Structures are given as C-alpha cells and as structure tokens.
Amino acid sequence: DYFFSHIAYHLEEVAYQNGYKIIYCSTENDPEKTRQLLALLRVRQVDGYIITPPEGIESEISGLIDAKIPVVLFDRYLPDVPSDYVGLDNYNGTLLATRHLAATGCYKIALVTLSSNQTQMTERMDGYLAGLAEYRLEPIVLKIAFEKDASGAVLDCSQLIQDNPGLDAILFTTNYLALAGIKGIHELGLTMPGDISVIAFDDHDVFPMYNPPISAVVQPLEAISRQLFTTLLARLEGRIELHDVSRISIQPELVLRGSTRGKI
Numbered sequence: 001d002y003f004f005s006h007i008a009y010h011l012e013e014v015a016y017q018n019g020y021k022i023i024y025c026s027t028e029n030d031p032e033k034t035r036q037l038l039a040l041l042r043v044r045q046v047d048g049y050i051i052t053p054p055e056g057i058e059s060e061i062s063g064l065i066d067a068k069i070p071v072v073l074f075d076r077y078l079p080d081v082p083s084d085y086v087g088l089d090n091y092n093g094t095l096l097a098t099r100h101l102a103a104t105g106c107y108k109i110a111l112v113t114l115s116s117n118q119t120q121m122t123e124r125m126d127g128y129l130a131g132l133a134e135y136r137l138e139p140i141v142l143k144i145a146f147e148k149d150a151s152g153a154v155l156d157c158s159q160l161i162q163d164n165p166g167l168d169a170i171l172f173t174t175n176y177l178a179l180a181g182i183k184g185i186h187e188l189g190l191t192m193p194g195d196i197s198v199i200a201f202d203d204h205d206v207f208p209m210y211n212p213p214i215s216a217v218v219q220p221l222e223a224i225s226r227q228l229f230t231t232l233l234a235r236l237e238g239r240i241e242l243h244d245v246s247r248i249s250i251q252p253e254l255v256l257r258g259s260t261r262g263k264i
Contacts, residue, residue: 002175002204003219004052007074010225011050018233020047029146031056038064048232050074055117070235074228076120077247084235084246086228090123090201091130093217093252097171097199098131100254104261106169106197107137112157112181113173115143124173124201140164144177153180158188161196168196169260175202178214198259212258224250 012022023046027034031054038060041049048070053061061081064071077085094111101109111128114121125141132139142160144153157180161167172178178200185196192198192212199215200207207214227248234240 003202003221006221007225007228010222011229014226014229018229027052027054029054035060042069048072048236050228050232052076053078070232072228072232072235074224076118079119082245084231084240086224086231086248087120087250088219088224089249089251090120091127093201093254094124094127094171094173095131096127096252096254097201097215097217098128099134100256100260101169101171101197101199102131102135102137104197106261107135108140108164108167109137109169109171110140110142110160110164110167111171111173112142112144112160112177114177115145121173128171140167150176150180153177154184154187157181157184161185161188161190169198170196171199171201173201175200175204175207175216178216179204179206182210182214192259193261197261199254203255208257210259215257215260216255218253218255220250220253 008024015022023041025037025041027037034054034057049064050072051061052075053073058078058081061071061073061078061083065083072084072086074085075087077083077087098109109132111125113125129139142156144156148156161184170181172181178198182198185192185198190196199217201217203216203218207216227250231246231248240246
C-alpha cells in the first residue's frame with residue numbers, strides 16, 4: 001500500500017536517527033490477526049507501539065495503556081479509548097476538495113468511499129457533506145466493501161456513473177479507490193475533466209504520470225512520520241504525564257492537476 005509503505009520508510013529513517021529499530025507487522029485490517037500480533041509483540045517486550053487500529057481491538061489497546069506501555073494510534077483512532085493519536089485533518093481534506101469541485105462549476109459531485117465506520121472515513125464523509133451543504137448540493141455516495149477486489153471496485157464505479165446521468169465530479173476517499181474509478185471512467189469512454197472531474201484522497205506516485213495528471217488531497221508523509229515518532233519518543237522517555245493524552249491533527253494540501261477544472 002502506497003500510503004503505509006511510505007510512512008514506514010520515513011518512520012524507519014527517523015527511528016534509526018534516534019537509536020531505535022522498527023518491527024513491522026501488517027494487520028490487514030483484521031481484528032483477530034491484530035490481537036495475535038499484539039500478543040506476540042508483548043512477549044517480545046517491545047518498547048512502544050504505533051498502531052493503525054481496526055475496529056474491535058479496544059480492549060487490547062486499553063490493556064497496553066493500562067500496563068503503562070507507550071502507544072500512539074495512527075491514521076484512525078478509537079473514540080472510546082483515551083490514547084495518543086497522530087493523523088490527518090481528514091475533515092478539512094475532503095472539505096477543501098468538495099469546495100473546489102463546486103466552485104469550478106460541478107453540481108453533481110459523488111463520493112466513493114469504503115464501507116467503514118473507522119474515524120478517518122467518517123471524517124472524510126463529514127467534510128464532503130459539509131462542502132456540499134455550503135453550495136446546497138445533494139450527496140451521491142457509493143460505499144465499497146474493504147474486501148472487494150479491484151475489478152469489483154471498477155464495476156461499482158462504472159455503475160455509479162451510469163446510474164447518475166450528468167454526474168460531473170467524483171471524490172475518492174483513498175488512492176486505490178481512485179485507481180479503480182479512473183479505470184471505470186476510461187472504460188466508459190469518458191474524459192477527465194471534460195466529462196468528470198476527479199480528486200483522490202492520498203497522492204500516488206503514478207498520479208502525475210496519468211493523462212491528465214490526477215488531482216489529490218496530499219498527506220505530508222514525512223511530517224506525519226516525524227510527529228508519530230516524536231510523540232512515541234516523548235512517552236518512551238517519560239516526558240508526557242501518564243494521564244495526559246495528545247491528539248495531533250496535521251493539515252493536508254490540495255494539489256490540483258489536470259483531472260479537475262481550472263484553479264480558483
């Protein structure tokens with residue numbers, strides 16, 4: 001995954017600079033696998049954790065915190081667990097994107113997102129809805145299951161376009177959903193931004209190479225990684241009181257390229 005692999009790269013770099021080593025584990029968004037990995041890592045007595053949590057592991061995260069083990073949640077948080085958190089201002093990211101699409105004359109703006117209650121996805125949905133409300137536009141939302149493969153996502157995106165005549169913009173809440181949607185747009189013989197403007201949430205190395213290049217809500221990956229490690233290091237070194245909780249939200253950047261209409 002583009003986003004997590006780049007975060008991992010920057011994390012390893014900053015950890016090494018501070019004399020720490022990183023152990024990586026992939027949860028694949030699976031609560032049971034996450035529990036098994038956390039149990040394994042606790043046996044190995046690792047110093048601290050940076051966790052992107054799937055739903056359903058609240059008790060395990062609380063157990064780490066109760067044991068006074070440093071934990072920082074990343075990308076999404078668990079509303080019922082008081083824990084340190086570093087992530088993007090997801091709400092503002094989709095708000096900026098939706099405002100731009102509406103300001104450039106798009107009036108039927110769809111959101112393609114994951115079928116998920118995770119906080120980063122609900123925040124992206126809320127920012128989209130707030131942007132539409134400012135322009136008195138109606139929401140058009142497609143939710144795609146996390147488990148669905150790329151070909152299934154392409155079909156769903158194509159069906160969304162066919163079911164909504166006059167659809168003139170799509171905002172995708174992840175870059176891999178955007179890749180599927182762009183393929184669907186091409187297969188239908190439509191153009192960007194002539195027929196449909198497109199913005200992806202999260203950039204990708206391939207987006208500048210598309211014809212036209214794809215506009216994106218960009219997360220500052222190096223800044224996020226440094227803040228993650230800084231927050232964890234403060235816990236490791238005892239510079240944060242145990243009862244204090246740090247929640248840090250980093251601002252995104254809307255990078256406009258050829259898949260959207262002119263700049264405002």
